Amino acid sequence: MGTQYKGSAREIGALNAYIKLMRSSQSVSERIRSHKTVTGLNSSQFGALEALYHLGSLPQKTISEKLLVSKSNVVGIVDALEKLGFVKRQQNSDDRRFTNVSITEEGRKYMERTLPDHVNAIAEEFSCLTASEQEQLAKLCRKLGLKEQA
Amino acid sequence: MGTQYKGSAREIGALNAYIKLMRSSQSVSERIRSHKTVTGLNSSQFGALEALYHLGSLPQKTISEKLLVSKSNVVGIVDALEKLGFVKRQQNSDDRRFTNVSITEEGRKYMERTLPDHVNAIAEEFSCLTASEQEQLAKLCRKLGLKEQA
DNA sequence: TAATTTTAGTTTAACTATAAACAGTTCATA
DNA sequence: TATGAACTGTTTATAGTTAAACTAAAATTA
Numbered sequence: 001m002g003t004q005y006k007g008s009a010r011e012i013g014a015l016n017a018y019i020k021l022m023r024s025s026q027s028v029s030e031r032i033r034s035h036k037t038v039t040g041l042n043s044s045q046f047g048a049l050e051a052l053y054h055l056g057s058l059p060q061k062t063i064s065e066k067l068l069v070s071k072s073n074v075v076g077i078v079d080a081l082e083k084l085g086f087v088k089r090q091q092n093s094d095d096r097r098f099t100n101v102s103i104t105e106e107g108r109k110y111m112e113r114t115l116p117d118h119v120n121a122i123a124e125e126f127s128c129l130t131a132s133e134q135e136q137l138a139k140l141c142r143k144l145g146l147k148e149q150a
Numbered sequence: 151m152g153t154q155y156k157g158s159a160r161e162i163g164a165l166n167a168y169i170k171l172m173r174s175s176q177s178v179s180e181r182i183r184s185h186k187t188v189t190g191l192n193s194s195q196f197g198a199l200e201a202l203y204h205l206g207s208l209p210q211k212t213i214s215e216k217l218l219v220s221k222s223n224v225v226g227i228v229d230a231l232e233k234l235g236f237v238k239r240q241q242n243s244d245d246r247r248f249t250n251v252s253i254t255e256e257g258r259k260y261m262e263r264t265l266p267d268h269v270n271a272i273a274e275e276f277s278c279l280t281a282s283e284q285e286q287l288a289k290l291c292r293k294l295g296l297k298e299q300a
Numbered sequence: 301t302a303a304t305t306t307t308a309g310t311t312t313a314a315c316t317a318t319a320a321a322c323a324g325t326t327c328a329t330a
Numbered sequence: 331t332a333t334g335a336a337c338t339g340t341t342t343a344t345a346g347t348t349a350a351a352c353t354a355a356a357a358t359t360a
Contacts, residue, residue, distance in 0.1 A: 011269050014276035017284040017291075018178070024295035025175035026218050028168070042346075061308060068176050070348050075310060077346095097308045097355050119161050126164035128293055134167040137290045140283055141167075144276070145174035192316075211338060220318050225340060247325050247338040 021144075032121055041081075044069060046118070048077050049086055049103065053111040057102035059092065086110055171294075182271055191231075194219060196268070198227050199236055199253065203261040207252035209242065236260055 007015075033043055041049065047067050052058060060078060064071045078101055081087040086107030092098035103111070126134055157165075183193055191199065197217050202208060210228060214221045228251050231237040236257030242248035253261070276284055 007269055010281070011273045013281050013284045014273040015269060017276055017279070017288040018182075018272045020288040020291035020295065021171075021175050022179060023218070024291035025171050027295045029172060030218070032168075044346080059308075064308095068173070068180070071309065072311080072349080073347055095308090095356070099309065119157055119165060122168045123161045123164040126167055126294070128296070129167070129290065131159070131163050133290055133293070134163045136286065137294075138167040138170040140279065140287045140290070141170035141174035143278055143283075144287075145170065145177045146278070194316080209338080221339065222319075222341080223317055226316080245326070245338090249339065 021141075028125055031125060032118075044073070044077050045080055046114075048074070049081055049107055049111060050115070052087060052101060052103040053108060053115075057090075057100045059098040059100055061098070063101065081107070171291075178275055181275060182268075194223070194227050195230055196264075198224070199231055199257055199261060200265070202237060202251060202253040203258060203265075207240075207250045209248040209250055211248070213251065231257070 029043070044067065048063055051063060051066055058066075060071065060074045063078070064074045067074075069077070078087060078089065082089060084107075085104060087101050087103055090100045090102065092100050129137065179193070194217065198213055201213060201216055208216075210221065210224045213228070214224045217224075219227070228237060228239065232239060234257075235254060237251050237253055240250045240252065242250050279287065
């Protein structure tokens, strides 16, 4: 495990953290995903629906930014959710470039039916860390992720 | 930022850590990737070549496990690297089910040419964390990732 | 006001990844 | 030894993702 790279201490430390971060996130998301295949939605679709469930109506642009996926991808995601009857599109009358996407009653019911299991799987996954460790991890990841504003 | 989910403290803490972990890893890998598009290899190909550079010859099965990608994906990755002349396949004579993949001289040169920039990009990316924070992060991620043995 | 630029969403083409079925090799065991 | 199980790698079919070109709408500016 770890890196074989011969470099400065600064580089070794960063590489090690990088590798561990990538591997853990990949493992965790893989395991969460496998818990969730039952629900029929893939993780992007689930993530989009979850955002709409919590935040109400959003333009596709915002969904794209929140989920860190391309706008062309959002088209497909919303198409799929719309076909399932979980969301609906509505052109914004103030600025007709925007398409507001909102969750339907059916989508809301779906979320209420599946979210508990999803949350439980995550809690399960993170149960190997104490509450304080989870907080630490969140703080460090946040600091790392913040750089993206640059 | 964070979760809107109403649940137990245990669930909230895990959800928060989960979201931060996913977002940060996605942001970081995205930014590293964009640094590296110049090199012509995608990150899987680069990762495989890097493993071969450090570890010598490996069967595809091992590459699959190390990189956490499917064995069918490894076929394509090795195909691409082979076409570039960076690796070569050789059937293992002890057990002919195995195909050993090894890095060529050209692949090694490529690695020596590109690795420093890659490592530097990572060090840059993690420079918002102190050495001790990087170590903390690595430790927590490792603990989280270890669960996968289960 | 007219022309230009910018923005949101869509379409298309290329790429990446996986699962499932398959072929060849080795191992187990009867 | 022979049959069946397990394993490595390949092929095929399919799904998810993105970038680039495009359409329509709004903002800018000349």
